[in-house]
Amino acid sequence: MLFTLASSFAVTATAAETVKIGINVPLTGFAASDGKSALNGAKLAVEQINSSGGILGKKLELVVYDDQASPKQSVPIATKLIEKDKVTVGVSCSYSGATRAAAGIYQSAGVPYIAAYAIHPDITRAGDFVFRTSFVGEVQGRAGAKLAGDILKKKRAVLITLNNDFGKSLVAGFREKAENYGITIVNEYPYSIKDRQFGPIVARVKADKPDVIYATGYYFTAGPLVTQLRTAGIKATIIGQEGFDTQTFIKIAGAASEGVIITTSLDRDSSSKETSDFIREYEKMFNHKTDMVAASGHTAVKVAAAAIQHAGNTDRKNVRDSIAGTKLVASTGTISFNNLGEVIKNVQVQIVKDGQFRHFAVISDKKLLAPPTR
Numbered sequence: 001m002l003f004t005l006a007s008s009f010a011v012t013a014t015a016a017e018t019v020k021i022g023i024n025v026p027l028t029g030f031a032a033s034d035g036k037s038a039l040n041g042a043k044l045a046v047e048q049i050n051s052s053g054g055i056l057g058k059k060l061e062l063v064v065y066d067d068q069a070s071p072k073q074s075v076p077i078a079t080k081l082i083e084k085d086k087v088t089v090g091v092s093c094s095y096s097g098a099t100r101a102a103a104g105i106y107q108s109a110g111v112p113y114i115a116a117y118a119i120h121p122d123i124t125r126a127g128d129f130v131f132r133t134s135f136v137g138e139v140q141g142r143a144g145a146k147l148a149g150d151i152l153k154k155k156r157a158v159l160i161t162l163n164n165d166f167g168k169s170l171v172a173g174f175r176e177k178a179e180n181y182g183i184t185i186v187n188e189y190p191y192s193i194k195d196r197q198f199g200p201i202v203a204r205v206k207a208d209k210p211d212v213i214y215a216t217g218y219y220f221t222a223g224p225l226v227t228q229l230r231t232a233g234i235k236a237t238i239i240g241q242e243g244f245d246t247q248t249f250i251k252i253a254g255a256a257s258e259g260v261i262i263t264t265s266l267d268r269d270s271s272s273k274e275t276s277d278f279i280r281e282y283e284k285m286f287n288h289k290t291d292m293v294a295a296s297g298h299t300a301v302k303v304a305a306a307a308i309q310h311a312g313n314t315d316r317k318n319v320r321d322s323i324a325g326t327k328l329v330a331s332t333g334t335i336s337f338n339n340l341g342e343v344i345k346n347v348q349v350q351i352v353k354d355g356q357f358r359h360f361a362v363i364s365d366k367k368l369l370a371p372p373t374r
Contacts, residue, residue: 018061019054019314021304022081024102025093025297026069030193030220033248034293038093038116039064040286041297041331044278045305047285055309062301063087067094071101078105078113088314089114089304089323093297096120096165103130112307112320116300117242117265117293120165121372124341129320131341133300133332134265136371137166140241141173143263143347143363144214148174148239149181151349151361152261154212158205158236159188160225162243167216170241174214177368186210191217196224202232210236218243223252230256237261245292250355257352261360265332266295267348269359278331289356292332299330342371 023042026035042062049060063085067073074094081087082105090106090113092099099118106113107127115123115130119137124130135143148154157178161167171188178185186208189201205213213236215225222244229238240262250257268290270276278298282290307322308314328335333345347369349361363369 018059019056019308020061020063020085020087021301022085022087022090023062023064023093024067024074024077024081024090024098025064026095026098027066029068029070031069031095031218033219033246034095035066035069035093037246037291037294038297041282041290041294041299042091042093042301044282044285045298045301048281049302049305055305056313060305067098069095069098071097074098074102075105078102082106082109082111087111088308088316088319091116091297091300091304092118093293093300094118096123099123100126106130110320111316112304112323114300114304114323117296119169121169128324128341131303131323131337131343133303133330133335133343134242134296135347135369136342137169138173138176139369139371140263140347141170141175142177142368143173144170144239144241145174145177145181145183146363146365146368147261147263147349147361148212148214148237149178149183152212152237154237155182155184156209156211157183157185158208158210158213159185160201160205160213160215160217161188161190162217162221163190163192166218166243170216171214191221193218193221195221198225198228202228202234205229206232206234212237212239214239216241216243219246219249219252223249223257226253226260227256239263242292245350245357247289247291250352250357257355260352262350262357263347263363264292264350265345265348266290266292266350267359267362268350268357272329274329275331295331299332299335302330303328303335338371338373340371340373342373344369344371
């Protein structure tokens, strides 16, 4: 009994001395590589904040659970973080399915929830306690159309679409604006997240003779896809998006990755001190090239911490109101939100050059990039 009481007192004392942010993140399963990067970005943010004095005179603490990118896991995790761990803010460092499922739990409990990089439009529609620090899928798809038709002057496009929320929402945005930029969509080929062999699609794309390919997917599908397209002699420009944004994609695709262009949130050559400091400190701390999901995890925690500090307390409603009024220079750009909790910021364009992602362009058209408001 004495041991139990002592242990209970220690937990209570620790809870009183820290400000808690809850994290659901895939640390096992198909999305584990992204999960590890996103969590590392969040850990770096905590290290930076605590070394500068913490929040409200207390240390910032992450409470982390593995959701395996699964709604079946993220829902009970959300309940546990809210009811047992008493977190002030929740952050999803996970994919859209898990994030959408957890968002309703946070909304019902009146606890702020920030999606670091999940892109499905319904996430923020859960309610006014839910925010997103990365682009909704359609917005990034629109940027892809501008990149293809306006910046690159490509006019004959083939779409290769990952058949899930992520792929469909990106392609919806591309389709929405393609005609505005003089793009003809010749064909669209869907594929499954389990696919790694793309022979039939590659053959059809070769026959289509496009000058640009808009391909949606994650690094583990994009690497084999790009490799097989180039092996078949297809020379069309390949445009990807943030799912490609990891050094692991370049490692998988090898020489075939050269010249691939992506829309994303992270500019490796940014002159912003916040971004350049993040890249330098992340790569020093983890001895690994950074990526979009790492920067997104970093950004989401920085937004949460700044809002708590601004609120002056850990009252969840006050913190929600502070998040809604955010204007913060972060590693993924200057962050502010519209009335739906959607981020307003520029789209970064990167190109693979000599085995590294490098700056190619910035898309800053506010009308084009305007996120949904309802």
